[in-house]
Amino acid sequence: MSEVTTPAMRARPKRYLYIAVLIGLLSFLAYGATYPSMQAEAAPGTQASLEVDVDLTEWELNPSQFDFQQGDTVLFNITNSGRFSHNLEVSNTAQHLNSPTIGAGETTTLEVTLDNSGTYTIICAIPGHSDLGMTGELTVSGDNPAPAEGEFLGIPAMRLSPRNNTAVVGSSQEVRVTLHDFTLNADSIEGANVGGEGHWALFLDDELIASLGEPSYTLEGLSAGPHVIRAELRNNDGSAVEPALSSEATIQVPAAAP
Ligand SMILES: [Cu+2]
Structure with missing residues (x-):
C-alpha cells in the first residue's frame, strides 16, 4: 500500500508554521510595546545593570548612540572588527573611563556606572580616530547633571x-x-x-x-x-x-x- 499525500496533509505543517510565526510576531509586539513603559515606570534612581555590544571599526562606533538612565551600570562588550587597534573611552566632565586597546578581531569589556544625567561622549581615544568618525554619545536621563567644564567644584x-x-x-x-x-x-x-x-x-x-x-x-x-x-x-x-x-x-x- 502506497502512501498518498493529500493536499489536506500538506497543509497541516504549513498551518503550524503560520501559527508559530504569528506567536513570534505577537511576542515581539508585546515585548516592544511593554519594554518602554517598564522603563518609564522604574522609580527615579533605580539602578539597572545592563550589557550592550559596541563594535569598533574604521572609522565608526556601531552603534554610536545609546540611551540610559542615571545610575545605570553598563557593561560594554567591545569588539574590534576593524584592521587597526582601537579602544573605547566614555567620558563627561566628571567621569573618564577607558577600555584596554585591542587589536583587530579582539574583544574586551568596559564597565561604567553612569553617575550623571546628560550627555556622555564615547570615542576611540587613539589619536586621530575620533576625528575620523569614531565618536558617539550616551544620552542619560536623570536629574544630576555633570558640572560644566571648568565649573568650580572646590575639590581639586x-x-x-x-x-x-x-x-x-x-x-x-x-x-x-x-x-x-x-x-x-x-x-x-x-x-x-x-x-x-x-x-x-x-x-x-x-x-x-x-x-x-x-x-x-x-x-x-x-x-x-x-x-x-x-x-x-x-x-x-x-x-x-x-x-x-x-x-x-x-x-x-x-x-x-x-
Ligand atoms: Cu581607533
Missing part, C-alpha cells in the same frame, strides 16, 4: 599621563598632569599658601625628581625595566594638599637596542 582633581602600564618608546617619557580646580604657579613655589594653588612633585621610583609649576616634565635616560612615576599635589609651601591628592603609574622601558 588630577589626571596623570602616561596611564598605567604604558610602554615607553626609547628611554625618555613625558609626564603630564591635567588638573581641575587647581592652578599651578611656578612663581609661588616656597611662597605663602593660597587656596587652590600650588605645584606638583614628581617622583620616579619613590625618589623626588622635581617640584613643578608647569603641567609637563620629560624624564630622560630611563633605565630598562619597570618604573613607577608618581605625582603629588603640593601647596605653595611644599606641604601636601588636604585631602592628599596623588596619582601613580607604572611604565615599562624597553631594553636598549644593541
Whole structure:
C-alpha cells in the first residue's frame, strides 16, 4: 500500500508554521510595546545593570548612540572588527573611563556606572580616530547633571599621563598632569599658601625628581625595566594638599637596542 499525500496533509505543517510565526510576531509586539513603559515606570534612581555590544571599526562606533538612565551600570562588550587597534573611552566632565586597546578581531569589556544625567561622549581615544568618525554619545536621563567644564567644584582633581602600564618608546617619557580646580604657579613655589594653588612633585621610583609649576616634565635616560612615576599635589609651601591628592603609574622601558 502506497502512501498518498493529500493536499489536506500538506497543509497541516504549513498551518503550524503560520501559527508559530504569528506567536513570534505577537511576542515581539508585546515585548516592544511593554519594554518602554517598564522603563518609564522604574522609580527615579533605580539602578539597572545592563550589557550592550559596541563594535569598533574604521572609522565608526556601531552603534554610536545609546540611551540610559542615571545610575545605570553598563557593561560594554567591545569588539574590534576593524584592521587597526582601537579602544573605547566614555567620558563627561566628571567621569573618564577607558577600555584596554585591542587589536583587530579582539574583544574586551568596559564597565561604567553612569553617575550623571546628560550627555556622555564615547570615542576611540587613539589619536586621530575620533576625528575620523569614531565618536558617539550616551544620552542619560536623570536629574544630576555633570558640572560644566571648568565649573568650580572646590575639590581639586588630577589626571596623570602616561596611564598605567604604558610602554615607553626609547628611554625618555613625558609626564603630564591635567588638573581641575587647581592652578599651578611656578612663581609661588616656597611662597605663602593660597587656596587652590600650588605645584606638583614628581617622583620616579619613590625618589623626588622635581617640584613643578608647569603641567609637563620629560624624564630622560630611563633605565630598562619597570618604573613607577608618581605625582603629588603640593601647596605653595611644599606641604601636601588636604585631602592628599596623588596619582601613580607604572611604565615599562624597553631594553636598549644593541
Ligand atoms: Cu581607533
